[in-house]
Every structure is written in structure tokens, then in C-alpha cells.
Amino acid sequence: MKHRFPSITLGLPEWMDDSVPHGGVTLTSADARMEFVIMLSKRNVEEGTGGPFGAAIFERDSGRLIAPGVNRVVPASCSVAHAEMMAIMVAQQVLGVFDLGGEGLPACELVTTTEPCAMCLGAIPWSGVRRLVCGARKEDAEAHGFDEGDRVVRWVDALAGRGIDVIQDVRREEAAEVLRQYNAMGGLMYNGRLGDG
Amino acid sequence: MKHRFPSITLGLPEWMDDSVPHGGVTLTSADARMEFVIMLSKRNVEEGTGGPFGAAIFERDSGRLIAPGVNRVVPASCSVAHAEMMAIMVAQQVLGVFDLGGEGLPACELVTTTEPCAMCLGAIPWSGVRRLVCGARKEDAEAHGFDEGDRVVRWVDALAGRGIDVIQDVRREEAAEVLRQYNAMGGLMYNGRLGDG
Numbered sequence: 001m002k003h004r005f006p007s008i009t010l011g012l013p014e015w016m017d018d019s020v021p022h023g024g025v026t027l028t029s030a031d032a033r034m035e036f037v038i039m040l041s042k043r044n045v046e047e048g049t050g051g052p053f054g055a056a057i058f059e060r061d062s063g064r065l066i067a068p069g070v071n072r073v074v075p076a077s078c079s080v081a082h083a084e085m086m087a088i089m090v091a092q093q094v095l096g097v098f099d100l101g102g103e104g105l106p107a108c109e110l111v112t113t114t115e116p117c118a119m120c121l122g123a124i125p126w127s128g129v130r131r132l133v134c135g136a137r138k139e140d141a142e143a144h145g146f147d148e149g150d151r152v153v154r155w156v157d158a159l160a161g162r163g164i165d166v167i168q169d170v171r172r173e174e175a176a177e178v179l180r181q182y183n184a185m186g187g188l189m190y191n192g193r194l195g196d197g
Numbered sequence: 198m199k200h201r202f203p204s205i206t207l208g209l210p211e212w213m214d215d216s217v218p219h220g221g222v223t224l225t226s227a228d229a230r231m232e233f234v235i236m237l238s239k240r241n242v243e244e245g246t247g248g249p250f251g252a253a254i255f256e257r258d259s260g261r262l263i264a265p266g267v268n269r270v271v272p273a274s275c276s277v278a279h280a281e282m283m284a285i286m287v288a289q290q291v292l293g294v295f296d297l298g299g300e301g302l303p304a305c306e307l308v309t310t311t312e313p314c315a316m317c318l319g320a321i322p323w324s325g326v327r328r329l330v331c332g333a334r335k336e337d338a339e340a341h342g343f344d345e346g347d348r349v350v351r352w353v354d355a356l357a358g359r360g361i362d363v364i365q366d367v368r369r370e371e372a373a374e375v376l377r378q379y380n381a382m383g384g385l386m387y388n389g390r391l392g393d394g
Contacts, residue, residue, distance in 0.1 A: 004214050005264055006290045008283075011204035020201060067202055077295045078286055079323040080277065086205075089277055093203045098274045118319030122346050126276040126316060149319050150355040158347040 010076050010086065013049035016040075016068060025065040030133050033058055033111045034170040037068070038135065041083070041113045041178045044070040045187070052182035055083035055112040057091035057100065060131050066108065067091035074188060084112050084120040088127045101128030109133060113175040114141050115168070118149030124164060131165045135175025144179040207273050207283065210246035213237075213265060222262040227330050230255055230308045231367040234265070235332065238280070238310045238375045241267040242384070249379035252280035252309040254288035254297065257328050263305065264288035271385060281309050281317040285324045298325030306330060310372040311338050312365070315346030321361060328362045332372025341376040342386050 019040065027033045033056065040054030051071035058065055069087025073079055087110060092098055100108040109131035110124065115138050124132060138148045152158055156166045216237065224230045230253065237251030248268035255262055266284025270276055284307060289295055297305040306328035307321065312335050321329060335345045349355055353363045380386075 003209070004217060005209050005287050007206055007208035008286045008290055009204055009206045012200070012202050017201050073295050073323075077289050077293055079289065079295050079325065080282055080286055080320055085277055089205045089275055090202050092274050092276065093205055096274055098270050098276050117323075119316055119323060120319070122315030122317070122319045122348075123277060125344075125346055126270075126314075128276065147322075149322055150349045150352070151319075152347045152349055155347065 008078065010072060010078060010081055010089065012068065012072075012086065012090065013044065013047060013070065015043060015047050015049070016070075019043060020065065020068065026063045027058070027065070028063040030111070030167055030170050033063065033133060034113070034135050034175070036065075037083075037111050037113050038171060038175050038178065040068055040070050041175070045178065045182055050075055050081075051083075052178045052187065053083035053113055055087040055110060057087050057108050057110055057129065060107040060109040062106065067094050080119070082117065082120050084110060084116050085123060087112075088123060088129075092127075097128075099128040101130060107131070113178065114146075115148070117147070118151045121151055121155055124159065125162050129164065131167070132159065133167045133170055135169075135171050136179060137168070137172065137176075140172070140176035140179060144176070144183040146179065205275065207269060207275060207278055207286065209265065209269075209283065209287065210241065210244060210267065210272075212240060212244050212246070213267075216240060217262065217265065223260045224255070224262070225260040227308070227364055227367050230260065230330060231310070231332050231372070233262075234280075234308050234310050235368060235372050235375065237265055237267050238372070242375065242379055247272055247278075248280075249375045249384065250280040250310055252284040252307060254284050254305050254307055254326065257304040257306040259303065264291050277316070279314065279317050281307060281313050282320060284309075285320060285326075289324075294325075296325040298327060304328070310375065311343075312345070314344070315348045318348055318352055321356065322359050326361065328364070329356065330364045330367055332366075332368050333376060334365070334369065334373075337369070337373035337376060341373070341380040343376065
């Protein structure tokens with residue numbers, strides 16, 4: 001039976017399979033994990049498969065990759081499909097859980113090339129991750145034309161109060177450079193409402 | 198070829214088709230639109246298809262329903278699948294756009310049985326809607342065991358500053374009653390991390 005309202009299907013780009021070695025990825029330092037997601041953000045722009053943002057869910061302690069994510073807003077016709085949201089949703093599908101912090105699971109962390117916008121920040125406590133690792137800052141995103149939305153000012157403290165540690169400025173300049181290049185080449189600024197009124 | 202990482206598929210419950218009359222729904226008042234989404238929130242609990250929250254995207258001026266939404270967190274294994282996010286994502290699929298406020302589209306509004314949590318609030322500016330209509334307040338959600346996350350205190354002003362009007366307290370008591378009943382019957386509280394540590 002055809003349903004009146006469509007399902008939503010969100011997938012990672014075709015090239016993701018050959019960006020992740022067979023046998024998986026294990027990266028033990030925050031620096032190496034950030035290098036990996038910056039590579040994803042660059043490739044997403046080069047391949048024309050979305051905006052200049054990459055993210056991933058790793059097991060915090062072992063460094064095993066659970067799920068990568070890249071921005072898919074324009075190709076998926078979905079304003080929710082930020083890199084962090086994709087990584088969270090794919091990781092939850094991989095593990096078959098709505099809570100990455102549930103009983104019996106290894107602690108998970110979210111690594112993202114740019115500090116999360118208001119939506120992604122709000123999604124983090126519900127996802128179950130225990131640590132957030134960020135590259136570029138909000139100021140970098142804004143300097144290159146992106147809108148991070150209305151976040152609580154003391155968001156690092158707010159996450160800490162929920163048992164979620166935050167590490168900032170990992171490979172910050174390199175992460176910000178991807179944003180600068182996207183802006184300089186005239187990449188579509190898809191945040192917010194484009195119509196008048 | 199089987200991809201290494203799964204796609205995410207999010208769908209509305211089977212019963213949604215018979216909750217929406219053939220030929221569609223047009224509701225001209227905020228009150229009638231809220232009555233409709235409260236009905237969805239109740240049915241979602243009765244049918245065991247998710248949490249006690251309903252939402253929908255309407256054309257603001259004509260009142261034509263574009264897409265309904267209900268909470269699907271537990272059945273979809275997806276912490277992102279709040280009612281508002283489902284309605285936004287389904288509406289964007291229906292119209293084939295990532296921006297419901299794009300050129301040539303009628304102004305859209307989001308109607309939700311409970312004020313949006315921090316994630317859904319952050320998603321609203323990116324969705325392209327021009328008005329938000331709310332039933333129960335944050336205080337009602339929290340009184341019945343739900344966590345709304347860390348929102349900016351002056352969130353109504355912040356949305357207004359982005360050209361998004363907010364209407365609050367539409368059928369507030371009736372919307373809150375669904376939350377109370379869900380809590381009283383021992384419904385799973387799925388917000389946040391359930392594991393230790």
C-alpha cells in the first residue's frame with residue numbers, strides 16, 4: 001500500500017565506503033580522529049555531496065569508528081541533515097539503539113569539524129554520547145558565512161552538567177580552512193530561510 | 198552493492214493514513230490545528246508507536262496540512278525523531294525542498310503539542326517555517342518527567358528576531374494532559390542517556 005506521507009531516507013554519499021578502510025578504522029588520539037573527519041568534510045565538498053562539515057561517532061576509549069557523517073542538507077532536501085545529526089543517526093542504526101549511552105555499550109564520543117549549531121547542540125544530550133570533540137569554533141563558522149543559531153552562552157558548562165565532556169580547538173585552523181574555501185568558491189549558504197518575508 | 202554504513206529510514210506509523218481524511222485536511226484556526234496534533238499525540242500513545250508528542254506543518258494562511266509528525270524515538274531507534282523533527286522532515290520530502298521558506302512557496306507553520314526542546318528549537322530556523330504554535334509549556338513537560346534541554350531563556354524573542362512568530366498556550370491543558378497520562382501509566386522516559394557514568 002502506498003502511504004499518503006513519504007518516509008524519510010537519509011544516506012551517506014557513495015564515496016564514503018572507499019573513505020573507510022575495510023576492516024574499519026581505529027584512531028586512538030583526538031587529533032587523529034579530527035584529521036579523519038576533516039578529510040570527510042573536504043571530500044564532501046570536492047564530490048559535491050553536501051556542505052563543508054564532517055563528523056563521526058567513535059568509541060571514546062578504544063577509538064573504534066562506529067559511524068561517519070557529513071552534511072547532506074541540499075542533496076537530501078532535509079534541513080536536519082547536518083554532519084553531526086547524520087553521524088548520530090547512523091551510529092544509532094548501526095547499534096540498533098536510540099541511546100548510545102545505554103547499559104552495556106562502550107562510551108561514545110562525537111567528533112565534529114565545527115562546533116555544533118543550536119540544533120546539533122540540542123541533539124547531543126539525547127544521543128547518549130559522553131564526549132564532544134570540536135575543530136573550528138562558532139566564530140570561524142560565522143566568519144565564513146554560516147549561522148550557528150541561538151545557543152546558550154555557557155554551552156560547554158551545560159554539557160558538562162549533563163556528564164558530557166567537551167574538547168575544543170583540535171586542528172582548529174585546518175577545520176576552519178575548509179569553511180573558508182567553501183565560502184570563497186561560492187558554495188550555497190543553505191542555513192535559514194532563503195525566501196523573502 | 199551493500200554499503201558499509203546503513204541508511205536511516207524514518208516513517209510515520211501505519212495508522213497515520215486513516216487519521217488524515219482522503220482529500221487532505223484544511224484547518225483555518227490555530228485552535229483547530231492544535232486539536233488535530235493533540236489527537237495525533239494521543240493516538241501515538243494508544244497505538245504504542247512512540248512518545249506522547251504530536252506536530253504538523255500547515256500552510257500558515259490557508260490551513261492546508263502539508264505533513265503530520267509524531268514522536269518515533271523508540272520504534273525508530275533514533276533520538277532525533279521527535280514529533281517536530283518528523284513533521285519538518287516529512288514536509289520537506291513532500292515539497293522536495295530543504296527550505297520550507299523558499300521562493301514561491303506558501304508560508305509554513307509548525308504546530309506542536311509541547312514547546313520544542315533545545316534540539317527542535319534549534320531546528321526551526323533552518324526549516325524555513327514562519328510561525329510556531331505551541332500547546333503545553335516547558336513547565337508542563339518537566340512536571341511530567343520530560344527534559345526540554347538547555348534552551349536560550351528568551352527563545353521567543355530569538356525566533357521573532359529571525360522573522361518567526363510564536364503563539365503559545367493553545368489548548369495548553371489538553372496538550373499537557375496527554376503528557377500526564379503517559380507518565381502516570383509508566384511510559385518509558387527516553388530522553389537523555391539511560392546508562393550509568
